Amino acid sequence: MRLGKDYLKRIKENGFIDVRNRKGKFEYRVTEESLMDRLTTNTHEACLSIHENCRVLTVHGTHDRIVHVTEASEFAKYIKNHKLCLIEGADHEFTSHQHQLASTVLSFFKMDLKKDEGDISTSNRDHIRSALTIKSRI
Template identity: 40%
Template structure:
């Protein structure tokens, strides 16, 4: 079940007058807190933070600003156990985060929004407590099987920094081998969080989203 908490404007880093705070209840009865900025359109891109992050980390805020400046609506939210959302933080939590994302998309569809893309970042690194259950979930995740299950109708785009020491660039190439619709863009010199390459990251994400919209028949957007 999903429901909005309020329609008051958020005093968040984006300073957008049209950004509204929303609470969505996931399948476990936990509240997921998000910020919705439709910028006058029903087309929405969902932004997902990385491990131990939140909807307000600078990378997600930068992407939100870049997309809305191009007239692309966004919804950014905290996964359960992170940020303002309810629930307990877990080390792996992939399946539950997929459930959270499903609840978000379902809510947006119910509100008549058209989800055009989902953009996510990493799973991060920081000090945390690891349970045996969550560790085994992570170790037993079959990425090859998960990759093979992605529909051929789903476009998959990866941006990766050549200087990423948390997740080697080779992993991105290996990942792409198992997804026929995968496209990889490498940003030279960028680290895991694109610390000195935020504009290149934003430009890449905006480019692929506007390109896909143009391919879908939006005549107001340039073809590449």
């Protein structure tokens, strides 16, 4: 983690710390609660609690400096119905890869919708189709 020196002390004093990149741009905020949640989460156990019929998509950038790409690969080991898509060169926020991210997610939903054509009610199918027709403003 790139939280800096005495990060826990600063979080206790201020309630949070802001993490910035080398250029000083704000990247994310860490609170004591979010830090403890992150440190105490058993990823393996959490993955095993996902129902086997639940389809899961993980999209991860290969240049993510906040969450290493190997963590995304861990999901594939433990989630039965999992698809991992790595976007080459993307950072944590997909800064220069927004279109690829949107395209990947929409493709997953469209493929998922085709699989479920006979399994979902007409109203649910229409609702999902409506959501998929929303144009990305990215």
